[in-house]
Amino acid sequence: MESEMGDLESQVHGSSSDGGDDLSPSIFRSANRPVTLKFEDVMYKIKVKEGERWPCGKKPLAEERMILKGISGTVLPGEMLAMLGPSGSGKTTLLTALGGRLGRRLDGNITYNDKPFSNVMKRNTGFVTQDDVLYPHLTVTETLVYTALLRLPNTFTKQEKITHAETVIAQLGLTKCKSSIIGDELLRGISGGERKRVSIGQEMLINPSLLFLDEPTSGLDSTTAQRIVSTLWELTNGGRTIVMTIHQPSSRLFYMFHKVLLLSDGNPLYFGKGDQVMDYFSSVGYSPSVAMNPSDFLLDLANGVSDNKGQDPAQVKQALVTAYKSNIAGNLKVETQKLSRQFEENKLDNKQSSRWTTTWWQQFSVLLQRGLKERRHEAFSALRITQVLVVALICGLLWWKSKNFQDRIGLLFFYTGFWSFFPVFQAIFTFPQERSMLTKERSSGMYRLSAYFISRIVGDLPMELVLPTAFLTITYWMAGLKPSLVNFFETLFVLLYSVVAAQGLGLALGALVMDLKAATTLGSVLLLTFLLSGGYYVTQVPKFISWIKYISLTQYSFKLLVSSQYKADETYDCGANMNCIVGSHPMVKSVGMDNIAFAIVALGLMVVGYRLIAYAALTRIGVTKQ
Incomplete structure (x- = not known):
């Protein structure tokens, strides 16, 4: 076993790291299979345990608590959707549901190219969690190589898989730290931004058509956050569909999002193009009194904070929910129905494949x-x-x-x-x-x-x-x-x-x-x-x-x-x-x-x-x- 491990290390360090090997195309290449994500009236309930309390100490009135309250939307290939909202608004729960990782008590309809989640879809989906779950004693190269050996199908040879990992390392800017261990709280290793890029690299190894990310900029400085979101934006140019949750992006980041979904207590307050969000809220009577970061303004609204005098937070939230139902919900329903008809006409193939890519x-x-x-x-x-x-x-x-x-x-x-x-x-x-x-x-x-x-x-x-x-x-x-x-x-x-x-x-x-x-x-x-x-x-x-x-x-x-x-x-x-x-x-x-x-x-x-x-x-x- 030691000799095998030594051979693996020599293969890794002997493979190309400049991204120019024909065996391992760029991670920015086109997606294998463009995916249109569609979700309609997604609702999610959880059982309230005895003695459990709602936020602010309020006692639950029912045995079930509604986390997601009828959320709809569409994300097309080449688009990046950012889900915004305060803590507890349901962002991560919705992301988990869209990623096919939430089962029980989930109502509504989530489809991928108008088909339900399947083994084929799982093969083409990447999911980056908020916490970077990585082995601390492995190096960056070892982490990505082992992931490549496990996730890439046997249509690749072992050396091609290793070369592919090396290319991802180079194209995510990890070459300088490729031989450094990951580390953790007790073991010094690479930086937080580098850890996040390693996590993204693990998912990019399979060239996913659909990529989910939970708070990819959490805990990072603005420059590092900008670099990561820019990388994701470049990935959409290859026809990928990207969905992320993000807490409070800077103005520069905000205007990189093709679409924005704003949540408050599980209710949708806005879904649409990112560059139209300020005009929408102005049209329904809510606009900032001073120039400010759009994400700050949206989070204020999601928390029920506005410049309109005489409205308490509950009134603001209810007014925004009502405005959403009147102005956006109907259009979204028409859009999703139109997409369904298009898929029926095209009759895209959704053939099943083996559950495992390796023996x-x-x-x-x-x-x-x-x-x-x-x-x-x-x-x-x-x-x-x-x-x-x-x-x-x-x-x-x-x-x-x-x-x-x-x-x-x-x-x-x-x-x-x-x-x-x-x-x-x-x-x-x-x-x-x-x-x-x-x-x-x-x-x-x-x-x-x-x-x-x-x-x-x-x-x-x-x-x-x-x-x-x-x-x-x-x-x-x-x-x-x-x-x-x-x-x-x-x-x-x-x-x-x-x-x-x-x-x-x-x-x-x-x-x-x-x-x-x-x-x-x-x-x-x-x-x-x-x-x-x-x-x-x-x-x-x-x-x-x-x-x-x-x-x-x-x-x-x-x-x-x-x-x-x-x-x-x-x-x-x-x-x-x-x-x-x-x-x-x-x-x-x-x-x-x-x-x-x-x-x-x-x-x-x-x-x-x-x-x-x-x-x-x-x-x-x-x-x-x-």
Whole structure:
């Protein structure tokens, strides 16, 4: 695997970065398939949870809250629509709905070339979220190359995909930072504007006909924002359809938008050409008293603020909603009907295609390589290694060349306890931390969930097994356990087997709960319960609660560890000139040394079963409802 990763890096750095390779046309070329976006009377409701309040502390009057209230519009190829409105006006919800990523409780009609959302449409749609969801330890080049390998179809060769990524890097002005890591809040990397361009570049790799962007200029200075919007404006020249939400653009940005949609509390107040918006509001009695940025004026109106005396905010909003229905809604309906008739006459083809552009094995291989690159810093961090080595040395010193049988049994039980807690709490963080990335990439149709899951499991195994191997190697010989290599490797096998099972439990808890605090608490309770019923602390467990041992990871691991060191009829020194049978020792007797095969099978079922639970839990997220 390392050689494959090295080959990939050499291919990346050896490919063209000047955008002139014929294999990878410019990102500003024409769209593969021009798309006309049409939405009619889009409404969206959510259930109001008990105790939830509306803005300003008002108590909800109904069980459902209307987020979008009958919004209509059209965006043609070569047009850029900007959706404006104050926070909570429904901009992001509408963008998500138009991008085919919002399912339940959505009413109305959204079509793409007069057809519903489909696999073909998903292949031609890019979606850039407000938060740049990127892996912090990957470089700009690695981020875009791995995306290209996953998203571009097999009509491209591997080298063509890499070259394509390099071209996008050059044309988005990312060449200077191509070898820099992305970074995050705790890790210094590229700038915010560069991160945003990387996010846009990930979507431009597929040459989308329809591009959605949620607040692409959020948190950026005016110059950087201007550069990004200018890039998007150039993309429309290739026949692309672009829709974005934007909070408060400058005057320079505002007049680059072909169309503007103004929202207030889920109601449309304006839909039309950007250069006609000021004339429209003047015609309905609302005009600024002084020259000002159009977006500032529109946001004031959306908040119910106007220069008209005697009108409170609620009156202003209601008047604008009424004006919209009287002056714009009818014209929009006529326009959408006209477009529908045109599509019926042209009968544009909407043939279905395969849901996936790459094979399962390709997805697994790329995800495995990417995962190993990203997580090696975390898996082999100095803190984590130091933690394990320090505990191993302390254990080795405490049990130094121990001759006492009970002490040795205690060490075996400590192995069981420590290497249950450690892998469980490492694995719990796996899926909650990657939820945003999984949702983003799965919604884009980048890969199968099974390919992601298996690559994650396989990639984590070497990292998760190195530390327990080092731990046992140190403590085993320091504590003076049986020096036979057979006994050592049996003990190592059992320990690693139990680590894999414990890791599965952590994965299942994290995927089921998806809340780190709650998952950690639940994991602690479960492991402590297993630990107490494991046969070491309580040798006579009451019958009404003894059933716990049959689902206890600790109990089976302890049984197998004892069996790796001792035989049931073996004797040990239990006093002055006295020898006792191992199988009769209370702690050994409580777990038993029979049914070893059953214990092995039980742990095997946990290894598989916990992972199946985790996989089933993951199917709830990251899938677009079509």
